[in-house]
Amino acid sequence: MAVARTRSVALAGVAGHTVEVEADVGNGLAGFHLIGLPDTALSEARDRVRSAMVNSTYPWPDARIIVSLFPASLPKRGSQFDLAIAVAILGAAGVVPAERIAELFFLGELGLDGRIRPVRGILPSVLGAAKTGDATVVVPSGNAAEAILVPDVKIVPVAHLRQLVEWLRKGDDPPELEIEENVEPPRSTTSPEVDLADVVGQPVARRALEVCAAGGHNLWMLGPPGTGKTLLAERLPTLLPDLDLDHALEVTAIHSVAGVLPSNAPMMSRPPFVSPHHTATSAAIIGGGSTVVRPGAVSLAHRGVLFMDEAPEFPRHVLDALRQPLESGRVTVSRSAGSVTFPARFMLILAANPCPCAQPEDQGDTCRCSPTVRRRYLGRLSGPLMDRVDMKVTVVRSSRRELLADRQFVESSKTVAERVLAARERAAKRLAGTPWRTNAEIPSSVLNTNYRPGAAAMQPMTSCLDSGTLTARGLDRVIRVAWTLADLADKDSPEQDETNAALSFWLGVKS
Structure with a gap:
């Protein structure tokens, strides 16, 4: 009997940390002791x-078994350590060569019959193992398609403990990867039939949606039911380009940890679209949990769209909790066991009715809500939150003539997406050599030094600053939108037309 060592990975949020698993099978009163938090x-x-x-x-060793998980100060959660613990015990008992398992990583949950079952969080776990360099990771066969997304890592898929032990004993080639080739990744979380051409009668709102997609901006839509607010929001993902590889890995890792990765493909190549119900709690939106901290809606919408329909119906403390991730692009969840940070760089789309009864005032004065009720209803969207929304659009009900006239001007999602892609490529070229790829990501300090428009273009905004209708944060938002409008117009820098349009969007325009 001796001591054997192997390795596994512990997850803290979406970050993987190497854990050394030691097993000591020695003399003493038979028993099993697991230490290491x-x-x-x-x-x-x-x-x-x-x-x-x-x-x-x-055989199970009839001896004292001590399994240690190092570092002991790092919390370890879940059942993905089962395989590493079993292999370490087998190594200490002499069933498998201890030197064969010392440098390998083992991830997987064991069934009572020896089957190795898939676990959540495989992608970030393998990414954590890859930090050690030249890593070989043993994973359940059901997780192999997800694990091979990580480059420069050797993946060994196994389906049963006996299969793994025989491979470790013989030292021959690892089991072959049996992964279906040419798997088509999910293109979007929305219906494939969704198209921007379905929305008729809201030309300004459609334009606002295009600007949001091109620059990664936030949008607020106010209007009575039936005006197309939800239709517009659901079509925003169809205007967005595919995720870059590094962004796709980020998004896939978050969904893997949350256990909501689509089963039809391991890689999420399209921006996610998340639309929580207005009864969602703060933990569901921001992230949390009593024992295991899970990512919330803001992290599941990372590099995509978070749509909050009927926004005033959300609790005010839930809405105000969005303020910090909107600024920093990440969210930190603190619990007694420690703090976990999740990425949360998303586009926020808010939709709201003008009052609780949602009846339009221009349709025979059917709305009976008093000004106080209306003010209190929309007041749930606090000033600091609305100050972080780049564009505000009021949508109204269109007449039959307006609907018929607008049909000749509607464009398909494919047509608009081409303009969005061209604008994003223009912005990416301008931002080359920086960690930012869209105008919405440029920090304030850099925005006001390197990307400040000329004096003539700034004149409309300086007037609003002097009158107090524009805050310093609002100024930054307007400049970012102006750059996006310039990218869409194929201009080298914003002119007064772009700054005027951006200022109108920030102050609120009627569709």
């Missing part, structure tokens, strides 16, 4: 590992 699910590994080994025809 395990949670409840991990403490139950003893029974799963024992049954898996016995049912795979490998």
Whole structure:
């Protein structure tokens, strides 16, 4: 009997940390002791590992077994350590060569019959293992398609503990990857039939949507039911270009940790679209959990769209919780066990009715809400939150003539997406050599030094600053939108037409 070591990965948010798993099988009173700050699910590994080994025809050592997870100060959660614990015990008992397992990483949950079951968070776990350089990671066969997305890492898929032990004993080639080739990644989380051409009668709102897609800006739409607010928001993802590889890995890692990765493809190549119900809690929106901290809607919408329909119906503290991630592009969830940071760079789309009864005032004065009720209703959207919204559009009901006249001007999502892509490429070329790719990501300090429009273009905004109708944060938002409008117009820098249009969008325009 001896000591054997192997490695696994612990997740803290979407960051993977290497964990050394040591097993000591020695003399003493027979028993199993797991140390190293395990949670409840991990403490139950003893029974799963024992049954898996016995049912795979490998004897359970009748001795004192101590399994240590290092570093002990790092919290370890979940059942993905089962495989590493079993292999370490088998190595210490002499069933498999201890030197064969010392440099490998093992991830997977064990079934009582020895099957190796898939676990969530494989992609960020393999990314964490890749930091060590020249890593070889053993993963469940069901997670292999997700694991091979990480470059420069050798993936060994296994389906059963017996299959793994025989490979470790013989030292021959690892099991072959049996992954379906030419899998088409999911193009969008919305319906494939969705198209911007479906929205008729709202030309200004359609233009605002195009600007949002081109620059990554936030949008607020105010109007009665039936005016197309939800239709517009659902079509925004169809205007966005595919995710770059590094962004796709970020998004896929978050969805993998959350356990909501689409089953039809391992890689999310399209920007996500998340639309929580207005009864969602703060933990559901921001992220949280009593034991295991999960990413919330703001992180699931990373590099995509977070749509909050009926925004005033959300609790005010939930809405105000969006302010910090809108500024920083990440959210930190603090609990007694520690803090976890998730990325949260998203486009926020808010939709609201003008009052609780949602009846239009221009349709025979059917709205009976008093000015106080209307003010209190929209007041749930606080000033600091609205100050972080780049564009505001009021949509109204269109007449039959307006609907018929607008049909000849509507464009398909494909047509608008081409202009959006061209504008994004123009912005990316201008921002080459920086960590930013869209105008909405440029920080204020850089915006006002390197990308400040000329004096003539700034004149409309300086007038609003002097009158107090524009805040300093609002000024930054207007400049960013002006740059996006210039990119769409194929101009080298914003002129007064672009700054006037951007200022109108920030102050609020009627569609």
